Amino acid sequence: MAKPQHHVFVCTQNRPPTHPRGSCGAKGSVAVLQAFWAEQQKRQAYEKIGITNSGCVGPCEMGANVLVYPEGILYRGVTPEDVLEIFDSHLEGGVPVERLLAPKAAW
Numbered sequence: 001m002a003k004p005q006h007h008v009f010v011c012t013q014n015r016p017p018t019h020p021r022g023s024c025g026a027k028g029s030v031a032v033l034q035a036f037w038a039e040q041q042k043r044q045a046y047e048k049i050g051i052t053n054s055g056c057v058g059p060c061e062m063g064a065n066v067l068v069y070p071e072g073i074l075y076r077g078v079t080p081e082d083v084l085e086i087f088d089s090h091l092e093g094g095v096p097v098e099r100l101l102a103p104k105a106a107w
């Protein structure tokens with residue numbers, strides 16, 4: 001397996017509905033993860049882009065959160081509709097999607 005150029009971690013942490021921190025899972029992150037996998041498959045980008053689900057990455061209240069390495073870019077409030085733009089702009093084009101960036105205080 002080749003070393004990917006980018007590795008995307010989608011937080012799929014779940015917590016009970018009454019938990020004060022909430023969770024990305026409760027905000028639809030599994031659908032986001034599936035959208036990333038579907039786009040990876042469509043583009044046959046298995047060698048270039050790794051996509052992995054993860055546990056909590058920190059700022060739960062902003063989920064669904066997506067972390068991209070090697071840059072260490074954190075996207076917040078990601079929906080399945082945002083995945084195509086992240087692929088085109090960031091993962092393929094090298095330009096992070098500004099409107100989805102987590103505030104500096106969060107990351």
Ligand code: FES
Pocket residue numbers: 011012013014022023024025055056057058059060061063065
């Ligand atoms: S549950 Fe996703 S960042 Fe905490």
